[in-house]
Amino acid sequence: MEKLIANFNYVIVVILMMIGLWSMLAQKNLIKKCIGMAIFQTGIILFFISIGAKDNALIPILTEAANHTYPVSDASKVANPLTQILMLTAIVVGVATLGVALALAQKIYQQHSSFDEDEILENERK
Amino acid sequence: MPELPIWQFDILLLILVVLFAVVALSIRNLMGAAVVFGAYSFMMCLIWAGMGAVDVAFTEAAVGAGVSTVFVVSTLYNTSATMRSRPGGLAFKLFIGLVVTIAGAFLLSALPDFPKWGASDSPVNAKVAPYYILNTIADSHVPNVVTSVLADYRGFDTLLETTVVFIACIAIYSILRVDKAKLETGEPAAAPVPRYDPGDSLIVRQASRFMVPFMQLFALYVIAHGHYSPGGGFQGGVILGASLILLAISFDLKSLLRQWSEKTLMLLVAAGVFLYAAVGLACMFMGGDYLDYVFLDSILPGEKDMARSHGILLVEIGVGITVMFSMIAIHINLASNGRFDRGL
Numbered sequence: 023m024e025k026l027i028a029n030f031n032y033v034i035v036v037i038l039m040m041i042g043l044w045s046m047l048a049q050k051n052l053i054k055k056c057i058g059m060a061i062f063q064t065g066i067i068l069f070f071i072s073i074g075a076k077d078n079a080l081i082p083i084l085t086e087a088a089n090h091t092y093p094v095s096d097a098s099k100v101a102n103p104l105t106q107i108l109m110l111t112a113i114v115v116g117v118a119t120l121g122v123a124l125a126l127a128q129k130i131y132q133q134h135s136s137f138d139e140d141e142i143l144e145n146e147r148k
Numbered sequence: 149m150p151e152l153p154i155w156q157f158d159i160l161l162l163i164l165v166v167l168f169a170v171v172a173l174s175i176r177n178l179m180g181a182a183v184v185f186g187a188y189s190f191m192m193c194l195i196w197a198g199m200g201a202v203d204v205a206f207t208e209a210a211v212g213a214g215v216s217t218v219f220v221v222s223t224l225y226n227t228s229a230t231m232r233s234r235p236g237g238l239a240f241k242l243f244i245g246l247v248v249t250i251a252g253a254f255l256l257s258a259l260p261d262f263p264k265w266g267a268s269d270s271p272v273n274a275k276v277a278p279y280y281i282l283n284t285i286a287d288s289h290v291p292n293v294v295t296s297v298l299a300d301y302r303g304f305d306t307l308l309e310t311t312v313v314f315i316a317c318i319a320i321y322s323i324l325r326v327d328k329a330k331l332e333t334g335e336p337a338a339a340p341v342p343r344y345d346p347g348d349s350l351i352v353r354q355a356s357r358f359m360v361p362f363m364q365l366f367a368l369y370v371i372a373h374g375h376y377s378p379g380g381g382f383q384g385g386v387i388l389g390a391s392l393i394l395l396a397i398s399f400d401l402k403s404l405l406r407q408w409s410e411k412t413l414m415l416l417v418a419a420g421v422f423l424y425a426a427v428g429l430a431c432m433f434m435g436g437d438y439l440d441y442v443f444l445d446s447i448l449p450g451e452k453d454m455a456r457s458h459g460i461l462l463v464e465i466g467v468g469i470t471v472m473f474s475m476i477a478i479h480i481n482l483a484s485n486g487r488f489d490r491g492l
Binding site for chain 1: 159162163165166169170172173178181182185188189192195196199200201202203204207208211212215216219220223224226227228231232234237240241244245247248249251252255256259260262263264265266267268269270272273276277278280281282284285291292293294297298302305306309312313316317319320323324376377378382386471474475478481482485486
């Protein structure tokens, strides 16, 4: 139990990624697939953020308003900024890719008037 | 683990997030799924704020809980929000469930090898990252380490991420945009019947008219003050874009397009990336490396050691412009089905 709590974030990361992957593979609805993709992505972002988190650490803004003292001598008391910036840009790129996915889904809907994968395939075969 | 003062709260939120993910995927109505997914993103942003990642949480609140929900809703507005239920397929779903469980079990088997949650001496936290924390003030006078790493130390990354947003915007244009001339001569595409026009509501219109200036002021503050507080070009750009998307939703697309024509939008999306790249080129002309802001000190106002801080601001403005207008352009494309006449 102690071990599980100490690594609980990784367990949740794996569960979220697998939920997203299951949705992308098993759901027939294209919008549900898009949401699954976004959930998979937030799982990965959670992984990066949680490995950069430190116990009793302050936010990586080195001002006195955020309880820091100049100059910062102990880096272990500040949360890891590097994993954060990688994920910050990933979120914005994520919304752009979600937009592309939704645009593709809309285009498919124009052709087949359905989001359902099976119906689209039936339409294709006709 | 009890070193974290409120770790129980973290665990509660993490469980809630999984619940929300399951609900978002199992709900039958797609509009409902979109809204639950927005709530999921908001929960996620609380978790990240609790882990000390305030900038990421801010971005997720603006992007994940805000704009991406709007994108899904405007897609559903043009299509259909109901899922057709058909019998069968359970065996397939269970089979995929089994495959996914096995994959998850493999991932979980690596669990004991990971450093403890919150360990400050793990390889991720002990190797490169301390350099940024200890030297950012001396190097660039930017207290927000995330901003200085984003726009200065790893400026190339951010330049290319901005380019990705630009390319995604072009991709959506080429997928959805319908040629006006073709639309008039060819068979008229069946326009979706608007089920509900919020532009009719006086309360919605007046409330958003009141909110938009404050949103824009806040967004400008977020961009300009990103050096000293959470925020920066990405977050401010998304909020600026959201303020105009709010106008488009509460009035109509036409009144937004009167102010910002299609051409202007695309030019501005490109202009942001261009500004970013041009700042880098200017550094080269002044004798330095690409995006080495120190060499801009003779052009920029202020002391010599503030040159990097000012360079970061210029770059953030470029990011903000691109993100703002690409969000608007993506929304207009999705909401009007590429016809740019009417929509959500």
